[in-house]
Amino acid sequence: MKKDTALLIVNPMAGQCKAKNNLFGVIEAISSRYLVTVHLTESGEDATLAAKEGKGKYNAIFCCGGDGTLSRVINGCADPSDPPLIGYIPCGTANDVATTLNLPKNMGQCAKKIMCSRANPHDIGIFNGERKFVYIASFGAFTRSSYETPQAIKNALGQSAYLISGAMEFGNIQKIATKVVCDGRELIYEDVAFLAVANTKSAGGLVKFPDNRVALNDGKLELLLVRYPTNMNMWNDIISAVSMQIFDSHSENVILLRGSHIDIMTRELTPWTLDGEGAGEFKRVSISCAKGAVRLLY
Numbered sequence: 001m002k003k004d005t006a007l008l009i010v011n012p013m014a015g016q017c018k019a020k021n022n023l024f025g026v027i028e029a030i031s032s033r034y035l036v037t038v039h040l041t042e043s044g045e046d047a048t049l050a051a052k053e054g055k056g057k058y059n060a061i062f063c064c065g066g067d068g069t070l071s072r073v074i075n076g077c078a079d080p081s082d083p084p085l086i087g088y089i090p091c092g093t094a095n096d097v098a099t100t101l102n103l104p105k106n107m108g109q110c111a112k113k114i115m116c117s118r119a120n121p122h123d124i125g126i127f128n129g130e131r132k133f134v135y136i137a138s139f140g141a142f143t144r145s146s147y148e149t150p151q152a153i154k155n156a157l158g159q160s161a162y163l164i165s166g167a168m169e170f171g172n173i174q175k176i177a178t179k180v181v182c183d184g185r186e187l188i189y190e191d192v193a194f195l196a197v198a199n200t201k202s203a204g205g206l207v208k209f210p211d212n213r214v215a216l217n218d219g220k221l222e223l224l225l226v227r228y229p230t231n232m233n234m235w236n237d238i239i240s241a242v243s244m245q246i247f248d249s250h251s252e253n254v255i256l257l258r259g260s261h262i263d264i265m266t267r268e269l270t271p272w273t274l275d276g277e278g279a280g281e282f283k284r285v286s287i288s289c290a291k292g293a294v295r296l297l298y
Contacts, residue, residue: 003034004034005034005058006058006062006087007037007050007054008027008030008037009039009064014091022091026108030087039054047073048072048075050076051075052077054076060084060086065092066095067275070088070275074086074134078290078294080292083295084295086296087111087115088114089110089114091107096135096136096203097200098110114297114298117297117298119295120217120295120296122296123218123221124290125199125287127285133274135203135275136199136203136207137196137198137272137285138196139176140173140174140192141226173228175193176195176267177267179264180262182223183259187225192225192227193227194225197223197224207243208243209224220289221259223255226238227252227255238254260289265285266282266283269281
């Protein structure tokens, strides 16, 4: 019986070279169903180009690396009119997508699991009509503490690690004058500390979204807006509210909405991150949801 074909795009540097060191088990699992071609990336752009060239040529595209590698692969092949089949084997640092999809962090176990999984339609965010993101576009305060808190400290201190990181960041928080239009609903604040547009349940370990409010294939993205804290107690309350997902009791300071098209305007040039990596500075950003632009195995 003739097998389907698959392209396996591997970031050999991900997870302190964990991808390269554990590659055989991944290939063995995927080979149970596919004839596998392996592509080792030399850069992020290389992953995007390989995925773009592989779409239509292979029956499935597998990605082995961190969330950033997955983001670059999806930038190369996501297409709502012809969604590619993608398998993600995480081996990065944050692995937020793996957390959301409940994928094993062990590469071999993950490869075996997704080979027995069904394909699920998955929405993708479109940033300014061009660049795609898998799980989050954001600016402001939590961006730094979420991704820069060392994993060993997170493991040892749990929630306290983020309170400590938040306390260290408190003095650097900026007020960002922001106007948001979410599916026609307009919000204007002079004191935004953090804003995220996401399709995820977890980002950086700190920013978490309630399971009962997040659907990964409903054509909607979640908009989380956090207002500027006027004192340290308020800042700690905000961090607790975000990490523990208790938005309703902090509705004046933490706002959660959903929409398929979101415009964000800031008074000053504001640095954005996409999927945990820098995306540049903007005064105006338009974000839309590409419903079911990929099919993910999980």
